[in-house]
Amino acid sequence: MMCGMNNGEAAASVVGAFIATLLASFFSYTILEEERIPMILASTGASAMLIFALPHSPVSRPWNLVAGHVVSAIIGITCFLVIPSPLFSSSIAIVLAMVFMHWFRCMHPPGGATAVTAAVGGTSIESLGYAFVIMPVFFNTIILLSIAMAVGMLREENPFYPNEN
Numbered sequence: 001m002m003c004g005m006n007n008g009e010a011a012a013s014v015v016g017a018f019i020a021t022l023l024a025s026f027f028s029y030t031i032l033e034e035e036r037i038p039m040i041l042a043s044t045g046a047s048a049m050l051i052f053a054l055p056h057s058p059v060s061r062p063w064n065l066v067a068g069h070v071v072s073a074i075i076g077i078t079c080f081l082v083i084p085s086p087l088f089s090s091s092i093a094i095v096l097a098m099v100f101m102h103w104f105r106c107m108h109p110p111g112g113a114t115a116v117t118a119a120v121g122g123t124s125i126e127s128l129g130y131a132f133v134i135m136p137v138f139f140n141t142i143i144l145l146s147i148a149m150a151v152g153m154l155r156e157e158n159p160f161y162p163n164e165n
Contacts, residue, residue, distance in 0.1 A: 004056070009155045016151035017052040021045060023147075024140040031136045032124045043069065043113035044140050050110065051148045055155070059108050062149075066141045068108025072097040073137040076118025077130055086120045093119035 005013065024044045047069070051060045058064065076093045083089040097115035101107045114137055118125060125132050 005155065012151050012154045013052040013055075016147050017048045020052070020144045020147040021048050024136070024143045027139060027143070028136040031128075043110040043117065044144065046110035046113060047108070047141070047144055050108075051144060052151065055148065055152060062145055064106045064108040065145055066138070067104055067106035068101050068111035069114050069137050069141045070133055071100045071104055071106060072108075072111035072115035073118050073133040074130070075100060076115035077125070077132055079115075079119040080121040080125065081129075083119075089119040089121075090116045 021041075021044060025041055028041065028044070047065060050057060051065060054060055059068075072093075075096045079089040079093040079096070083092060093115040094112050097112055101111055118132060128135070
C-alpha cells in the first residue's frame with residue numbers, strides 16, 4: 001500500500017504520474033529545445049511525486065501546485081534579469097520564492113527548483129523571458145493538475161473533492 005492508498009489507487013497514481021510527466025516533458029522539451037530539460041523536469045518530477053503519491057499533503061493542493069510554481073518562476077526570471085551572477089541569482093531566487101510562497105500561502109517545495117531553473121537562465125529561458133512563466137511552467141502545472149484530478153476521481157477519498165465521496 002502506498003501512503004494510505006489501496007493497490008488500485010496506487011496503480012492509478014503511478015500511471016497518472018507517468019502520463020502527466022510524459023506530457024509535461026514532451027511540451028518542455030519542445031519549448032525549451034532540450035537545453036534546460038533536465039532542470040525543468042526536476043521540478044515537474046518532484047511535483048508529480050507530491051501530488052500523485054501524497055495527494056492529501058497540504059503542499060499537494062491545487063493552489064499550492066499552480067501558484068507555487070508560477071510565483072517561483074516570476075521570481076526566478078526577475079532574478080535572472082536583474083542579477084548578473086548565476087550563483088547569486090539562484091541563491092536569492094530560492095529565498096525570495098520561499099518568502100513569497102509563504103506570503104501567498106502556496107508553499108510547494110518543487111517551486112524552489114522552478115525558481116532556480118529560471119534564475120540560472122540559459123539561451124532558451126533568456127529568449128522566453130517572462131513567457132517562461134506561462135510556457136512551460138504554468139502549462140506543465142495544469143497538465144499535472146488535470147491528470148491528478150482525474151486520478152483523484154478514482155480514489156475512495158478524493159483529495160480534490162473531499163465532501164463528494
